[in-house]
Amino acid sequence: MQNKSELRQRLLESRKAMSAEQKQLWDRQLVEKILAWWSVERFPTIGVYWPMRGEPDLLAAYATLTELGTTLALPVVVSDDAPLKFYAWIPGDPVIKDRYGAAVPAVQHSELQPQALIIPCLGFNKQRFRLGYGGGFYDRTLALVPRPVTVGVAYACSEIAFAADPYDVALDSVMTPSATFS
């Protein structure tokens, strides 16, 4: 069994190895899947993410969700050992990079409790456990009550077998361009 930091390295490398054309195609498929999911669930407020380090780019879906009346929020790290906070964000609103390289709303005026979160997965397994960059931020966020509905997004190459830790919370579903695990 490899440790999580070796897995992270491998997963980052396989994500970086995709061609730009292939990634664009897969991102368009994920955008369509997210919009199809929303049209069934219709959550009024959704926590999304600004893509970094080769994560799926779903910005096109955020624009459509906003047109459909959804309120979006971006995650903000407030301290290394706290859950994430989510601040209202409208596509086009300025973002700034935090010290982790994650983009956060430049103006953080209203903290929201989204009903659902779209969560990028560096890796995931068949039991829908997720591997992130190792900060434990989403783990701490999902330990809170009430827990939002969680949709992981990843590429097929991000599926990998690993043993979950006791604090890991399984996602409600994980979408790749070609499959949905739920």
Ligand SMILES: Nc1nc2c(c(=O)[nH]1)N(C=O)[C@@H](CNc1ccc(C(=O)N[C@@H](CCC(=O)O)C(=O)O)cc1)CN2
């Ligand atoms: N797009 C996106 N936004 C997000 C997250 C995410 O996973 N993806 N986060 C999910 O938690 C939070 C940001 N947390 C992060 C924690 C660590 C690293 C990271 O890359 N760490 C580097 C070391 C960075 C450094 O300290 O200089 C590493 O692990 O190598 C990135 C984001 C909130 N926003």
Ligand SMILES: Nc1ncnc2c1ncn2[C@@H]1O[C@H](COP(=O)(O)OP(=O)(O)OP(=O)(O)O)[C@@H](O)[C@H]1O
């Ligand atoms: N519910 C929690 N309460 C307190 N600490 C936690 C909790 N969940 C995880 N942690 C801490 O976070 C650390 C990192 O966890 P893990 O390696 O699973 O991160 P990750 O899920 O890859 O990262 P992230 O969620 O930021 O993308 C663990 O060492 C653990 O101590």
